[in-house]
Amino acid sequence: xxxxxxxxxxxxxxxxxxxxxxxxxxxxxxxxxxxxxxxxxxxxxxxxxxxxxxxxxxxxxxxxxxxxxxxxxxxxxxxxxxxxxxxxxxxxxxxxxxxxxxxxxxxxxxxxxxxxxxxxxxxxxxxxxxxxxxxxxxxxxxxxxxxxxxxxxxxxxxxxxxxxxxxxxxxxxxxxxxxxxxxxxxxxxxxxxxxxxxxxxxxxxxxxxxxxxxxxxxxxxxxxxxxxxxxxxxxxxxxxxxxxxxxxxxxxxxxxxxxxxxxxxxxxxxxxxxxxxxxxxxxxxxxxxxxxxxxxxxxxxxxxxxxxxxxxxxxxxxxxxxxxxxxxxxxxxxxxxxxxxxxxxxxxxxxxxxxxxxxxxxxxxxxxxxxxxxxxxxxxxxxxxxxxxxxxxxxxxxxxxxxxxxxxxxxxxxxxxxxxxxxxxxxxxxxxxxxxxxxxxxxxxxxx
Numbered sequence: 001x002x003x004x005x006x007x008x009x010x011x012x013x014x015x016x017x018x019x020x021x022x023x024x025x026x027x028x029x030x031x032x033x034x035x036x037x038x039x040x041x042x043x044x045x046x047x048x049x050x051x052x053x054x055x056x057x058x059x060x061x062x063x064x065x066x067x068x069x070x071x072x073x074x075x076x077x078x079x080x081x082x083x084x085x086x087x088x089x090x091x092x093x094x095x096x097x098x099x100x101x102x103x104x105x106x107x108x109x110x111x112x113x114x115x116x117x118x119x120x121x122x123x124x125x126x127x128x129x130x131x132x133x134x135x136x137x138x139x140x141x142x143x144x145x146x147x148x149x150x151x152x153x154x155x156x157x158x159x160x161x162x163x164x165x166x167x168x169x170x171x172x173x174x175x176x177x178x179x180x181x182x183x184x185x186x187x188x189x190x191x192x193x194x195x196x197x198x199x200x201x202x203x204x205x206x207x208x209x210x211x212x213x214x215x216x217x218x219x220x221x222x223x224x225x226x227x228x229x230x231x232x233x234x235x236x237x238x239x240x241x242x243x244x245x246x247x248x249x250x251x252x253x254x255x256x257x258x259x260x261x262x263x264x265x266x267x268x269x270x271x272x273x274x275x276x277x278x279x280x281x282x283x284x285x286x287x288x289x290x291x292x293x294x295x296x297x298x299x300x301x302x303x304x305x306x307x308x309x310x311x312x313x314x315x316x317x318x319x320x321x322x323x324x325x326x327x328x329x330x331x332x333x334x335x336x337x338x339x340x341x342x343x344x345x346x347x348x349x350x351x352x353x354x355x356x357x358x359x360x361x362x363x364x365x366x367x368x369x370x371x372x373x374x375x376x377x378x379x380x381x382x383x384x385x386x387x388x389x390x391x392x393x394x395x396x397x398x399x400x401x402x403x404x405x406x407x408x409x410x411x412x413x414x415x416x417x418x419x420x421x422x423x424x425x426x427x428x429x430x431x432x433x434x435x436x437x438x439x440x441x442x443x444x445x446x447x448x
Contacts, residue, residue, distance in 0.1 A: 007080075007303045009316040014323060017160050018289075018296040033281045033345075035196045038178050040274075040346035046193045047346065048270045049129040051277030052121070053197075055258050056113065056134060060105045060141050062251035067098055068148040069251075069298060070244025073382055075156030076299040080306020088225035091153050093236040094244075098145035101248075109138040120263045123270075129193055136197035143204040150211045155299055157224070162214050170207030177202050246390035247381065257397045264408040265415055272415045275356040278346055279419060282363050283370075286331045290367065293324035294374035301382030310443055313383070317437065321375045328371030335364040359416050366422035373430035380433050383442035392436070396428040 007013055036054075039046040071094040078086045114131045121127045147166065154162050177188075177199035184190025191198060215221050258280075265276045297320045304312045335342065339357045346352070381389045400421050407417040436442065 007300055009300065009304060009309075009312050009319070011319060011323070014293075014296055014300065014316075014320055017155070017299060018292045018320075018323070033285055034175055034178055035200065036277060036281060037345050038182050039193065039196060040348060042182065042192065044270060044274055044348060044352075045125065046129070047277060047348075048266075048273040049126050049133070049193065050196070051262055051273050051280065052117070052126065052130045052259075052266070053133045053137065054277065054280065055255065055262050056130070057137055059252060059255040059259065060101075060138075061144060062255045063101060063105075063248050064098060064141075064145045064148045066247035066249070066251035067094065067101070067145070067240075067244045068152045069295075069378070069381055070240060070247045070386060071149060072152040072156045072295070073298055073302045073384065073386075074239065074243055075153060076302035076382070077306040077384070079157050080303040084224050087153070087157065089233060090236050090240065091149065091224065091226055093233050093240055094149045094152065095146060096232065097237065097240060097244075098149050099142060102142040102145050105141045106138050109134050121266060123266070126266070133194055133197045136194055137200060140201040140204040143201070143208040147204065147208040147211060150208075150215060153215070153220070153224070153226075154211075155295060156302075157220075159220070162211075162218065165214050166207045166211030169210040170203045173206040174199055174203035243384065243386050246386040250386075250390045250393040253397055254393060257401050260401060261404050261408075261418065261421070264404060265418065268408065268412075268415055271352055271355060274346075274348065275352060275359060276415060276419075278343065278356060279359055279363055282335070282342070282360065283367070286335070287367060287370065289327040289331070290324055290371045290374055293320050293327070293371070294378040296320055297375045298378040298382040301379045302384070305383065313379070313442075314437065317375060317379045320379075321372050324371040324375050325368065328368045332364040332368055336361050355415070359419050362416060362419055363422065366419075366426060369423060369426040369430060373426040373433065376433035376437060377429055379437055380442065383437075384445045385436075385442050388436055388442075392429055392432040395432060396425050399428050400425040 007017070036047060036050055039050050071090065074090050075087050078084075078090065113134060117127055117130055121130070150166075151163060154160055178196055180186050180188035181191045181195030181199050182193075183195075215226070220226070262273070262276060266273050297317055300316055300320070301313055304310075304316065339360045340353060343353045343356045343360065377389060377392060380392065403421045403424055404418050407413045407421070408415070
């Protein structure tokens, strides 16, 4: 039985889309945490260096995520219009564009990133470890991008339940190869810090390959004519560029601002850098529910507009926001009650836990604002106004970067003051996205 392409605006429909997305997103984030748990037990230097390499890799992961979001909105719009053949043509172009970006990412990592890191990092050892690691890790980008494009297809066509299969395979591969390659277990070579890089590349290949098999054997490729006429299509390429281009830049500069933040934190010492690395994992792992509802907002808004039901946009965004907020409040309570349980996973000393506990509690409250801001921002994307999404992100990032530079570099305050920037960032984003959608200006936008 074929899945219905047009969605209803009920709480049940929201959860049917969001929960599989959250489970699928949780697995890669769990991979980040597992990497860092293993590396934390290796030594603090590895955990500190992983903060730089992890955020750097996220630059390209977020670029793929931006392309994914634009593609997802376009696919959802065609799904709402019940045009399955158009879905296949848009998807094929998305794959081609993603692979071109992946080639650029590899070249940048080999020839440009080492120069920037050399000029920015104070520790020679952290620089050396980071460059060696990234020149291995970057080869996972093509697999990651293709995987993200397939996720856009499944979410945009209301088939998010299949996401879990690929991500489960990725998680199991990552755990196995982290354990064997970092520590040299079961006859595998002991590669230390770089073992995590090889493990992640293998895991991303497994995730991509398994989701390909799912799409093939479930008949999804045949239904949407995927990989047929796999050639450059100028019209759809321009459509994807118009929709995804601002989002690619948006997510790219958002993570670049995080690289800027981590470089400033590195100036505060190795322990501060290691603590901040674990905070990134909090946003990644516990934020999956928030990002899942945000992705649902993108898809449902685009789908209902495709059905000609613009009057349902604001009510459905508010429904999604309430569910997202409930999840974030639950996570906030959990992290505030048991901060030592989370921080204790990384095998560090009491100074690490003492520094990390107040930062973790602050981050938990920031996630409540994030739970609302991301839903409204992705709703803007769903209307087709990705340029507005980009402008909102730029405004938030300018405020964010100015604040972290003053607190961490000029006044050299403790890192908890730097992490308070998250509250400011999400407040700016929420305010601007909420204002735009309630202004009604988005109703004039059309995607042809």
